[in-house]
Amino acid sequence: MLGPGVAAYLVLSVVLFATGALGVLLRRSPLIILLALEIMLNAGNLALIAFARRLGDGDGQIFALTVMVVAAAEAVLGLGLIVAVSRQRADLDVDRLTTLRG
Amino acid sequence: MEEFLVWLVWVAAALALLSSGLAVVLFSNPFYSALALIGNLASLAVLYLLLEAEFVAAAQVLVYAGAVVVMFLFVIAYLGGQADTAWAGGPTLQAVAAVVAAGAIAVEVVVVIALKADERLSDTAEVGEAFGSPGQIGNLFLSDHLLAFEVTSIVLLVAAVGGVILGGAMPRARERGER
């Protein structure tokens, strides 16, 4: 295999994962949270594919492909929810979306 | 030489990946974030190619950049100014804890990788031409992972139905006026 070893990819994927997590944890806009979640899933995908390469095994890639679909599905639902919430004239701010609490 | 080129590409892709990732998280305008995500996905696709996952890379670009992000952009456009939400503000407890937690998870795994880097992570399997090709993927999808393949379609279908319900026309109950 050319280039850096699998370990480097893994490090990348972990850092990416953490970045995505930070996005979810720090942002108040549900849209950006959704984007960050996509990043997290993609970080997982990167890890899967890196491992698949190391193992020479196709399963990881298949896994990654299904994850992509799932990510898309989640995005669809997330966006649908955001639109529905916005139609209720509620703020698009997760910190203010707190009618349910306690 | 080839080795150097691969390294170069890798470094470039990695930098793009991380910086676009950060950009997604840091832009206060979701529109820019969504655009940054495209960059992120694209650099991921490059890395997939380096990992000899051609089909995945292609799918990545098509599915994500082509469909998902576009959907995001539509919604952002639909929402207009509503979509912008400012930052959470100063370093609240939540923010600090968030950084700590995310950092901790990252560091843990990185440490594991570092510990293991010399042992087995370096020896990589020899793979043939077909590895990661559409043919192989298709073969796997229709043999070993037939069910997974089918399930993804169900998930997509459900998501579609859900999207219709959530984002679709307002129910008439609303127009009739609430009780």
Add this chain to the structure above:
Amino acid sequence: MEALAWTALFSPAAAVVAIALAGERIDRFAAGVLAAASTGVSFLCSLVVFVVLLGREHDDRSELSTLWTWLSAGDLEIGVEILIDPLSVFMMLVVSGVGFLILSYAVGYMHGDAEERRYHAYKALFVFSMLLLVQSGNLLLLLAGWGMVGLSSYLLINFWHARREAVAAGKKAFVMNAIGDATFALALFLVIQRVGALDFETVFADAPEALGEGSTVAVLVALGLLGGALAKSAQVPLHTWLPDAMEGPTPVSALIHAATMVTAGVYLIARTSPLFELAVDVQELAGILGAVTLLVAGLVALVQTDIKRVIAYSTMSQIGYMFVGVGLGAYGAGLFHLMTHAFFKALLFMAAGVVIHALADEQDIRRMGGLARELPWTFRAFLVGSLALAAIPPFAGFFSKDAILSSAANAGTLGWILWAAGIGGAFLTALYTFRLLFVVFFGEISPFAREHLHRERFEGPLAMMWPVAVLAVLSVVGGLLQIPGVWHAVDTWLEPVVESAEEATGITATFSILASLAAALGGIALAWVLYRRPGERPAAIRRRYPWAARTLEHKLYFDEAYDAAFYAPSSRLALWLGRWIEEPLVLRSLGGLATGVRDVSDRVAATQTGGVRAYVLALAMGLAVLAVVFLLVA
């Protein structure tokens, strides 16, 4: 014979049940007659049993009869059993005989009371309990009778339950008796532990070996029994309930608090003499306490103004004599005095009852006076009783008291000390007795008496008067049963059960008799001087020694001391426990815990801010911690 003894026991019980169940269907008078008749049956049965025993050999006069097992636990088995022997028959005769007279008297005395039936039922219950006490063949059943007489006593003392004093007096009597019951029970535990049984035969046979003569165990057993005896017989220091018990109707006082129940202590000591003889110190203590009591009671009686209370104190003091007697081992003398005392004290009470009856329930002697002319027969009866009480020959009290004193004189140093106390007591007895007699019957008729006196056909109802007459006769002749140096019918009869002390003879006896006679006559004389007619002299003495008068009027401050030492502290302790332990610690502890939990809960629930980022953070933190721990462990 056994059947007769059982009949004697259960006949009053049957009357109780009948009256209780009949309720208002039975005539009031009939209820009284039923109760009296049932006691009469007991007396007749006792009499027959007595005759039967008389016909037997001296050593063949004891019989045990068991009906069923009352209580059992493992090897311990206690039957419903009665012991028929000279001692119990002696007591049965006294109890049922005097009881019969007093119950008959009560039919007249209580006539017209709103709850007459209840009264008669209680009375019969008492007779049953008392018979159970004296007939019981084992210590536990004795204790049962012991407690039940206390119960009946309680019920009768507060019979007029609308009166606060009566209710308080009843409770006091019961609680003090309960103290005695408790020590009694403790003694029994010790006996069970050592002997393993409670029937008299086994206990007395095994006791010397199982307890050991003079051993601590024997002393403790005797002390426990003595505690019971002191409480029941109103001896110092457990005596304070008796004067208060005079709140009950007069026949009650006559029956329970003079003739029978209060003498149960004497019976107990006589009955358990084999145990007491293993602990002579305790037995002597009984004598000493008896002597103390007779002096204390005699002194306090001097200043009492309630006719019944005076007699009550005299009862205490006479029982003190009996305790001196049994304490010194002169059981026959003690029991003899018990019998004669039953006669004359019942007589006194009943005569007093006639007076009270005639004066519309007035008991304060300061409002009486000059009644001799108005109630001549009553006066005569009262006089007979007083003479017997003061031990003037040939009245009954003389012989029995003298027997005790001469036995004491024959019993060494301690005996002499007790003898001296007895002589002092004799003086006091004569003094307060005749004080009472003079104040009530002599002089001019008091204004109060003139106003309230209502004479019936014959000073009182006939039902009241004939028992008085019978008792008067007995008080005169009862003492002749046993004349020192001449014959000893009582001692002889009791001999199979209790050894009697040797009697003093010769010079000692004569000296003793003369001394006591002198003391009695001196007392009467002093009373004549002081109280023959209402005058200034007693008041002058009172002014001269105010502290003495006050002390005596406060009954030597026993009540106050007990109140301060026991009742008040326990009452305060109860309130303190309620306020500082029960409320805050026990009842509120859960509340406090709940409040604490609730506070924590509020905080826990408050973490649920509704902010989704916090939720995700919890997830992330959880993962971080989990992963760190996992990796460190791995």
Add this chain to the structure above:
Amino acid sequence: METTVLILLPVAGAVVLWFAPWLTPRAAGGFALLVALAELAFWIGTALNFDFGSPGPQAGADRVWFADLDVAYRVGLHDYSLWLVGLTAVATAAAVGYGFWVGRERAGVYLSLLLFLEGATVGVFAAQDLVLFYVFWEAMLIPLYVLIGVWGGPGRLGATVKFVVYTMAGSLLMLVAIIAAGLQAGTFDMTSAAGRGSSTWIFLGFAAAFAVKAPLFPFHGWLPDAYRESPPEVAAVLSGVISKTAAYGFLAIAIPFYPGPAEDWRVPALVLASIGLVYGSLLAFRAPDVRGVVAYSSLAQMNLILIGLFAANTSGYTGALLQMVNHGLISAALFLLAGAIERRASTGQLVLLGGMARGRPVLATVLITTGVIALAVPGSSAFAAEFLVLNGAFAVGWGWAVVGAIAIVLAAMYMLRLVSAVLHENVGSAVPAEALDLRPAEVGVIAPLVVALLALSFWPAAITDRLSGALF
């Protein structure tokens, strides 16, 4: 088989009542009373056929419930449990009769809960399987909770919470102990090895549940409120019967199965029970209301029973068992009387009561009779029992018996205070002149209890002779 009938008969009655809401209160009450009396009659039949000589459980049944842990529906009656079942039947019949007569709201539900409670209680006494025992143990709690919570006095809500939380806290620890014991033995069969051992922790687990429910001092925080706020007939059953289940637990499980730990913990237990005896007596002496006196006297009496049990000798056990029956009858009668008094004066405050004896001879007679038996006047069956208990305690150490003797005196003090405060002296301000004597129905309910006590006083050996000694 008979045991099963004894358990299921009242439960079946309860179910019928529960699902027959169309019954008029009268019909429901009559039916419930009939069931309660049938139970009593059946118990008498069982007792007549009982073989008192044999040690093992009798008239039982054994059907697998779940096999893997060897838990089964095992029931049967020992000679000692037979008496307690009888107590349950008598007290419940009285309670049902009283509830019927008083006319509770929603009578059908009310009485069906009482009957259900009876079935569960009988189950506790009859269970020969630890899990089954626990099932019945907890099943008692539910009807009690509802009975107090719905039909109780104004402070019922707080009282029920306390009652349930307290007792559950104890019984959950017992649950853990039961499981541990069963797993150790490989079976939950009480007649075989199950639950016998030397584990202190398991013993303490059992003891926790029993100590709370009995209650042993100082675990009685639930007691005053529960006894005060319950309807009188529920209080009667609660203090008369339910508390006995705890004493039964000590008697039949905790002490005989764990002799070693019981021996080790005897002194602390005796200390607590002795304190509880005196403490309860003192508080009863100062309690301001009728129920308070009865409640704290109940506490004292239960602690006395525990003294007898912890003495762990024949005399103590026999006395404790006899006293369990006695106290069950006594406190049932006293609580029903308290109810009768409160109905007339609409308060139980002693300062507002008094003088009720005048013109009410039946009330006075019944109350005094019960009261003097309660204070263990010598000659009563309560006296017989206390005598044995303290005799047993004396054998362990004289000090315990002395404390008990002190408590006898205190008992006289508080009981007479109660009797006097209700019946004697001046007529209390809350006592209306027109307040009636005990009605025939009340007499019909309470008198049997008192008659049973009197009968036992004549012949306490009726019970003490019929204990095979299997326990000792």
Add this chain to the structure above:
Amino acid sequence: MDEFTAPTIDWAALSPVLITLGGASVVLLASLFLPPGVRRGFGAAVAAVCFVAAGAAAVALFAADETGRGIVSDAIRRDRLAELAQVLVMGAGLLTVGVSYREPDRVERAGEYWALLLTAASGMAFFVAANNLMTLFLGLEWFSICLYVLTAIAVERLPGLEAGLKYLIVGSFGSAILLFGSALVYGATGAIGFEEIAAGTAEGERLFLVAGLAMVLVGLGFKASAAPFHMWTPDVYEGAPTPVTGFMAAATKVAALVVTLRVLVTAFPGEEELWTVALAVIVCASLAWGNLAALVQVSVKRMLAYSSISHAGFLLMPIAAGNELGGRALLYYLIAYSAMSVGAFAVVAVRERELAAPVTLGNLAGFGWERPFLGGSMALFMFGFIGLPPAGIFLGKIYAFAAVIERGWTWLAIVGAIFTAISIYYYVGVIRAMFMQPRELAVAAGGSPPPDRLLVASVAASVVVAVGSLLVADPLIDIARDAVAFLPFPVG
């Protein structure tokens, strides 16, 4: 290129999944053509039939399968564990049909609602059979996505949307963690199949495996709503339509816990000493957090949500024990618990419809006497949740405690006992509110809806299961034993 061999497809084994999925399609399509008036009835009927049929199929499979085996290239397993869980899920679905039939929101979204309900059940049926990390992930997402939509299906109600959005965000975060964990496990062992993971563990990189295990545990714990991963639960349960909440509480818990058991026991037997202890800690946290927070709740739904968190603790307890007894305990517990959850939320739904307002302890006053059957059933459920007879959870708790005690963790049982004691307070609070408090004036804003026979029947069925599971425990325990018989429990 490799030789292509099409896998054999075990249609029978897939039948519970396929029946429900097919039903969903039918409903979805039919709702396009049917007039609105009959949509609801048709959808409900189809759903009920499908649930019954799928449940029957699962029962038949359970009866037929002596041993388990992987099917369709080992992607999922056909075994009794999965089949029992499918029966429970279908049962919960069937009860939910009865409960939700008259739910006001159903009028507009009739078709989609039933289709989503069926699909969710289908996804769970698939999920519980998952035999590799990929099917695990997909199954999880499958039913999660359905539940996101179901939660927010009343799109005009902001609480529902808020709940849906929160659920989605937290759920996706959890999925991402699960995914990353799966990736690490895959990397460490080179396999995604559970048995292969267990087999590959020995040679694999332990550290990766352990890190992955932690992440998988979090992902599953999230779904089971175990503390500290539970925080979405109260909000989602409160915001979702009540019948959906009931379904989630019952079916999701069944699915998540069965899968947790399966994954941990089959894939990570070697790391037993790690995950058992971790689970024990999670159990304590769940018990503490759930019970304490429930104590101060006023809203009944929210209180029940916290109660479900505490029950997650009790349910994880036997898994933490890691022994066969624990497996039995878990499945037996789930039988009673799932029925009672649906039943409890059904009663809440009735009151909610009466009042047209969220149900609080205050406005429950008098309910017990107004509707004696429902009130009595609710009382039974509450007593049952405490762990009192005559509800099956009583035995479930005994088994759960027995499992940990057998493992030697008596302390854990004692912790359970203590928090059970605390839980009494709030469970009993419901009974108190229903039966013991005087009725407040004018609370019934929603009028008095006609008696809902279907709902009552569902509640009755819950009661039957709750009580029946105690009375006829032995067969059910045998079933539970059979279901876990093949699992390689790490602790003896």
